[in-house]
Amino acid sequence: xxxxxxxxxxxxxxxxxxxxxxxxxxxxxxxxxxxxxxxxxxxxxxxxxxxxxxxxxxxxxxxxxxxxxxxxxxxxxxxxxxxxxxxxxxxxxxxxxxxxxxxxxxxxxxxxxxxxxxxxxxxxxxxxxxxxxxxxxxxxxxxxxxxxxxxxxxxxxxxxxxxxxxxxxxxxxxxxxxxxxxxxxxxxxxxxxxxxxxxxxxxxxxxxxxxxxxxxxxxxxxxxxxxxxxxxxxxxxxxxxxxxxxxxxxxxxxxxxxxxxxxxxxxxxxxxxxxxxxxxxxxxxxxxxxxxxxxxxxxxxxxxxxxxxxxxxxxxxxxxxxxxxxxxxxxxxxxxxxxxxxxxxxxxxxxxxxxxxxxxxxxxxxxxxx
Amino acid sequence: xxxxxxxxxxxxxxxxxxxxxxxxxxxxxxxxxxxxxxxxxxxxxxxxxxxxxxxxxxxxxxxxxxxxxxxxxxxxxxxxxxxxxxxxxxxxxxxxxxxxxxxxxxxxxxxxxxxxxxxxxxxxxxxxxxxxxxxxxxxxxxxxxxxxxxxxxxxxxxxxxxxxxxxxxxxxxxxxxxxxxxxxxxxxxxxxxxxxxxxxxxxxxxxxxxxxxxxxxxxxxxxxxxxxxxxxxxxxxxxxxxxxxxxxxxxxxxxxxxxxxxxxxxxxxxxxxxxxxxxxxxxxxxxxxxxxxxxxxxxxxxxxxxxxxxxxxxxxxxxxxxxxxxxxxxxxxxxxxxxxxxxxx
Numbered sequence: 001x002x003x004x005x006x007x008x009x010x011x012x013x014x015x016x017x018x019x020x021x022x023x024x025x026x027x028x029x030x031x032x033x034x035x036x037x038x039x040x041x042x043x044x045x046x047x048x049x050x051x052x053x054x055x056x057x058x059x060x061x062x063x064x065x066x067x068x069x070x071x072x073x074x075x076x077x078x079x080x081x082x083x084x085x086x087x088x089x090x091x092x093x094x095x096x097x098x099x100x101x102x103x104x105x106x107x108x109x110x111x112x113x114x115x116x117x118x119x120x121x122x123x124x125x126x127x128x129x130x131x132x133x134x135x136x137x138x139x140x141x142x143x144x145x146x147x148x149x150x151x152x153x154x155x156x157x158x159x160x161x162x163x164x165x166x167x168x169x170x171x172x173x174x175x176x177x178x179x180x181x182x183x184x185x186x187x188x189x190x191x192x193x194x195x196x197x198x199x200x201x202x203x204x205x206x207x208x209x210x211x212x213x214x215x216x217x218x219x220x221x222x223x224x225x226x227x228x229x230x231x232x233x234x235x236x237x238x239x240x241x242x243x244x245x246x247x248x249x250x251x252x253x254x255x256x257x258x259x260x261x262x263x264x265x266x267x268x269x270x271x272x273x274x275x276x277x278x279x280x281x282x283x284x285x286x287x288x289x290x291x292x293x294x295x296x297x298x299x300x301x302x303x304x305x306x307x308x309x310x311x312x313x314x315x316x317x318x319x320x321x322x323x324x325x326x327x328x329x330x331x332x333x334x335x336x337x338x339x340x341x342x343x344x345x346x347x348x349x350x351x352x353x354x355x356x357x358x359x360x361x362x363x364x365x366x367x368x369x370x
Numbered sequence: 371x372x373x374x375x376x377x378x379x380x381x382x383x384x385x386x387x388x389x390x391x392x393x394x395x396x397x398x399x400x401x402x403x404x405x406x407x408x409x410x411x412x413x414x415x416x417x418x419x420x421x422x423x424x425x426x427x428x429x430x431x432x433x434x435x436x437x438x439x440x441x442x443x444x445x446x447x448x449x450x451x452x453x454x455x456x457x458x459x460x461x462x463x464x465x466x467x468x469x470x471x472x473x474x475x476x477x478x479x480x481x482x483x484x485x486x487x488x489x490x491x492x493x494x495x496x497x498x499x500x501x502x503x504x505x506x507x508x509x510x511x512x513x514x515x516x517x518x519x520x521x522x523x524x525x526x527x528x529x530x531x532x533x534x535x536x537x538x539x540x541x542x543x544x545x546x547x548x549x550x551x552x553x554x555x556x557x558x559x560x561x562x563x564x565x566x567x568x569x570x571x572x573x574x575x576x577x578x579x580x581x582x583x584x585x586x587x588x589x590x591x592x593x594x595x596x597x598x599x600x601x602x603x604x605x606x607x608x609x610x611x612x613x614x615x616x617x618x619x620x621x622x623x624x625x626x627x628x629x630x631x632x633x634x635x636x637x638x639x640x641x642x643x644x645x646x647x648x649x650x651x652x653x654x655x656x657x658x659x660x661x662x663x664x665x666x667x668x669x670x671x672x673x674x675x676x677x678x679x680x681x682x683x684x685x686x687x688x689x690x691x692x693x694x695x696x697x698x699x700x701x702x703x704x705x706x707x708x709x710x711x712x713x714x715x
Contacts, residue, residue: 027500029421031377045597047372066372071587072594110502117501178380183571191597194377198462205458208435210465211384227377229598298456341458 020102040307105131140310153233168368236345242370412489424667541621590693
């Protein structure tokens with residue numbers, strides 16, 4: 001699939017719902033786990049609030065702000081007509097004046113900052129149809145470009161993890177280790193990194209890095225998620241500060257088994273719930289059924305933005321049917337009473353017959369210098 | 371200067387009393403509570419997100435590392451922070467602030483309405499609140515109105531205390547290290563993406579919490595986010611815009627690195643020199659020079675004239691033959707004149 005195919009899917013859905021003009025609005029937040037359908041359709045990460053306008057006849061226009069970012073937008077998406085402006089609302093109003101929009105559908109309006117949203121509501125009118133769910137539903141598969149970028153992002157994540165193992169040591173602050181991993185990932189080509197990294201002897205969950213120094217006996221847990229040309233790719237890893245105890249090694253091996261069981265369910269036609277259920281089954285069989293639910297875990301994985309986060313959270317309550325070229329991370333990440341919270345997760349792509357592992361080396365219990 | 375928002379902030383943001391003691395926050399709260407009382411509001415809700423957390427940090431030191439956050443300030447009594455994240459993440463979130471009551475944002479409209487009780491709700495920074503959340507809060511508070519106090523409270527941010535000025539001075543030192551690293555990399559023949567990364571690494575090594583470098587994508591172009599691997603280009607002249615943060619306080623500046631400095635660079639430097647020579651309370655900016663107030667936010671608002679007590683990122687630009695050159699400085703305006711905290715080129 002390429003970007004034109006994605007637009008074609010949206011046009012078909014617009015026709016089915018009798019939408020004449022889609023106005024996809026970007027709040028300029030390009031996040032691993034939040035939807036930004038305008039960015040998903042534009043293939044461009046706007047610096048400020050921007051819009052992608054798609055007419056039923058296939059005509060497209062980017063309206064990007066601020067005006068000085070026009071050079072970057074033209075470089076990234078030379079094929080799409082562009083308006084560069086310092087006033088998104090005024091430029092959108094002008095575009096709609098030039099040609100009657102007919103029935104309008106919108107995405108992203110609720111995520112825009114209030115001051116701007118109020119102006120845009122006046123322009124698109126009260127009858128505009130929220131079209132977020134429809135666009136999200138038909139644009140779940142990644143494009144070839146996004147998949148190629150996801151593979152690069154995951155490769156960077158794996159190298160950044162090796163770097164962490166090399167430079168991490170007792171006495172170093174969590175935040176300094178996280179910043180070093182971010183800089184290293186950027187030097188390898190990443191444009192951003194969702195890096196949730198925390199450490200402690202018995203953690204209840206993963207958190208943003210604090211100023212706390214690493215200590216012998218801690219376990220570092222990290223969701224390492226570089227973005228390459230905007231596409232995030234996540235791996236989840238755990239590393240002891242000092243030697244790995246037998247109990248830590250055993251429990252981590254259990255999580256890896258559970259993750260593998262989940263990943264082996266991945267194929268077109270299977271549901272997200274099948275994947276999460278297979279993970280839960282392994283943990284239940286090992287006597288940890290009680291820990292298959294919050295507050296001991298949040299979810300068994302998730303989609304990877306930017307743009308779309310399909311297929312959503314990997315959870316037994318998610319009935320989404322997997323499609324070829326969906327990409328997501330499967331992570332059993334959870335609390336176990338003997339070890340505290342542990343992270344282990346691998347990203348996969350749904351292929352025609354099963355799955356493609358996007359990471360080269362799957363998680364194992366690692367260690368850094370004590 | 372506008373930068374692409376990071377998906378998650380990772381630097382050292384925990385509150386350190388030795389850096390910003392409680393005594394620094396008390397007069398700030400007094401000012402805010404006076405404004406609330408004048409507006410007839412019993413509670414203030416202040417909003418912050420990873421891209422702009424200035425107002426929330428001003429009152430609480432809290433940086434929204436993970437996602438949106440709200441500070442709730444009653445006329446009397448302890449504050450509360452509603453932070454993004456699960457209940458398990460609140461212990462880490464509490465390290466970011468002196469406020470003891472930190473809870474998950476969760477159902478924010480319900481939580482805010484309960485905290486506000488029967489009184490009116492004053493707001494600060496609510497123009498940035500996502501529309502869906504804003505609507506939910508307004509509905510939960512109805513029929514009580516939301517009273518925006520941005521104009522009154524933004525003015526309080528402008529005037530920096532001696533301690534704040536010292537922290538901005540620290541940020542300026544990090545900015546100097548970053549700018550020098552960018553210039554040295556470009557002069558060594560490096561492409562702009564590598565030079566930008568060298569700048570960020572130099573700022574972090576100098577003690578910055580966060581550092582963001584942008585650069586032109588064409589010779590003499592506007593500095594823009596380097597968010598694609600293909601942005602690795604060798605340019606002459608190369609322009610950069612760099613922002614660094616130190617204990618919450620930002621410093622920013624733009625610079626031009628050229629093998630042969632041309633007339634545009636000379637004009638930009640001359641315009642900056644003129645602006646700096648005249649920088650004092652009430653002085654207006656000359657043509658070709660732009661400035662914004664800077665502090666806990668990278669941009670605390672555009673300035674057409676300097677005001678005593680403020681710190682400004684001042685940038686002069688000039689264009690010749692389609693190529694733009696920049697010269698900029700970070701200036702604290704005092705009762706006696708001005709103090710140049712950093713000057714590029």
